[in-house]
Amino acid sequence: xxxxxxxxxxxxxxxxxxxxxxxxxxxxxxxxxxxxxxxxxxxxxxxxxxxxxxxxxxxxxxxxxxxxxxxxxxxxxxxxxxxxxxxxxxxxxxxxxxxxxxxxxxxxxxxxxxxxxxxxxxxxxxxxxxxxxxxxxxxxxxxxxxxxxxxxxxxxxxxxxxxxxxxxxxxxxxxxxxxxxxxxxxxxxxxxxxxxxxxxxxxxxxxxxxxxxxxxxxxxxxxxxxxxxxxxxxxx
Numbered sequence: 001x002x003x004x005x006x007x008x009x010x011x012x013x014x015x016x017x018x019x020x021x022x023x024x025x026x027x028x029x030x031x032x033x034x035x036x037x038x039x040x041x042x043x044x045x046x047x048x049x050x051x052x053x054x055x056x057x058x059x060x061x062x063x064x065x066x067x068x069x070x071x072x073x074x075x076x077x078x079x080x081x082x083x084x085x086x087x088x089x090x091x092x093x094x095x096x097x098x099x100x101x102x103x104x105x106x107x108x109x110x111x112x113x114x115x116x117x118x119x120x121x122x123x124x125x126x127x128x129x130x131x132x133x134x135x136x137x138x139x140x141x142x143x144x145x146x147x148x149x150x151x152x153x154x155x156x157x158x159x160x161x162x163x164x165x166x167x168x169x170x171x172x173x174x175x176x177x178x179x180x181x182x183x184x185x186x187x188x189x190x191x192x193x194x195x196x197x198x199x200x201x202x203x204x205x206x207x208x209x210x211x212x213x214x215x216x217x218x219x220x221x222x223x224x225x226x227x228x229x230x231x232x233x234x235x236x
Contacts (some may be wrong), residue, residue, distance in 0.1 A: 083108030
C-alpha cells in the first residue's frame with residue numbers, strides 16, 4: 001500500500017483508541033490509515049466513522065505519545081490488507097496480520113483484506129465431517145463438524161484456556177472423513193483480549209505439533225489486539 005494523502009494539523013481530539021480529525025477530504029469507511037506522532041512511530045488504524053465535520057480513526061496500536069499538534073495522518077486509500085503465502089501456517093500474528101513470533105517476515109504472494117468479504121451461506125457445502133476433540137462432553141453432547149466455529153464462553157477462575165488448548169492440540173478428523181477430505185485439516189484458534197500468559201500457553205501445543213511435521217498459524221479480527229494461534233494436523 002502506498003500513501004494516497006497526507007494530512008497535517010487535522011487532529012482535534014484523542015479519546016482512548018479513537019482519533020478525531022477535521023474532515024478535509026473525501027475518504028471511505030474502513031480505509032486504512034497511518035498515524036505518526038512526534039516520536040516518529042507509525043501506528044496503523046482505520047476509518048471507523050464519518051460525518052460532515054469529522055473523521056473518526058480507530059487506532060489499532062497504542063496511542064501513547066501522540067500529541068494533537070504534531071500528529072500526521074496518511075490515508076492509504078485501501079482497506080487494511082493481510083499478506084498470505086506458503087509460509088502462513090506455523091506462524092503467530094497479531095490482530096492485523098503482523099508477525100509477532102520473532103521469526104522472519106512472511107514471503108507474501110498475495111494480499112487480502114483483513115476483514116474478509118461477505119460469504120453467501122447457501123454457497124457453502126453442507127458440513128458433514130465429524131471432528132473428534134478428545135473432550136467427551138463436547139464429542140457426545142455438542143458434536144462438532146468440519147467448518148464449524150466453537151465459541152467458548154466462561155467466567156473468572158474457570159479453566160476455559162485449558163479447554164481451548166486441549167482442543168487446539170488434539171482435535172482431529174476421524175479416519176474415514178480424514179481420508180476423504182480433499183483439503184488438509186486446519187484448526188484455527190483465535191484469542192481475543194486474552195492476557196499474555198494465556199496467549200503463550202495457547203501457543204504451546206501448536207509449537208509442539210509444528211516440530212512433529214505439523215503446522216500452525218493464527219488470525220484475529222482487526223479491531224482488537226488479539227493473540228491467536230492456529231494448528232494443522234498433517235495428513236498421514
